[in-house]
Amino acid sequence: MQVAVTFNGKKITKIQVVEYPTESGRDREINSYAIPTLNQEAMSAQSANIDGISGATYTTEGYQQSLQSAIDKANA
């Protein structure tokens, strides 16, 4: 299992995602500026005020396309 962390806080503007790769054993930064492909429906006015998402057990690979990823970027 890999562990990746995204931090967004008011004082830190850059999103940093670290991944824990099983093979190299080192943290690395995932490209945090990839634009997620989201359908417009999901990005409704209401979802602009969402802080987190429950129910999407995406993998590190799926994260970049996830709604949570979009929220992290919007809040950074």
Next chain:
Amino acid sequence: MGTVFSIAADLGDGIEAAVARLHAIDATYSTYRPDSVISRMARGERVDYDAEVAEVLERCAEIEADTEGAFSARPDGRLDPSGWVKGWAIEEVSRLLSAAGSRNHLVVGGGDVQARGGSEAGRSWTVGITDPRHPGRYAAFVSGRDFAVATSGTAERADHIIDPATGRPAAGFASVTLIGERIAYTDAYATAVFAMGPERGLAWVEKRDGYEAYAVLPDGRTVETAGFARHLTG
């Protein structure tokens, strides 16, 4: 496979310790690492494990008893306490952020959420619950302060919850979401309630103080416990 943890916090000071903690938890409890304590125990090796591992196994046994076996640390016959460890890891991140001085943060790990305090300017934290029938859309929104949200379902990984009673994928919910105060118990209970199915599962949650449930059924109907509505927004 990997799990992504997203952290929104008023203070970044605890992040480094939290990441180190996640790595340590992964090294000890991962069922994907053949050298982890749990993998070695699962193979029947004699392992000198510490008090923390003992505590994790104890919590799993407690929840297994509380849920009449719907939760199990041996979901497919082999030792796998992930059903507790995932939520507990999120709670550990939250604890370390608080220890470093954070009063307001939201930690999301693999779709499970722990909220502490509120978001900026006194606003509550708002969490979207994924619509299991239309991934990419939301089924509901909940908000508040100091709460946890866990969803068990088939939205992203089909049939990933095994009913320990039958050894087969659980059926009866498209997804079920539990709200509680702390994510470790909330997440483990969500897994158990999913395995119980709608009728037994929601009745079980109704009887537990501090927990509410919201479920989407395979045909799109939704059911919820009596107190769930007060968490709803939008």
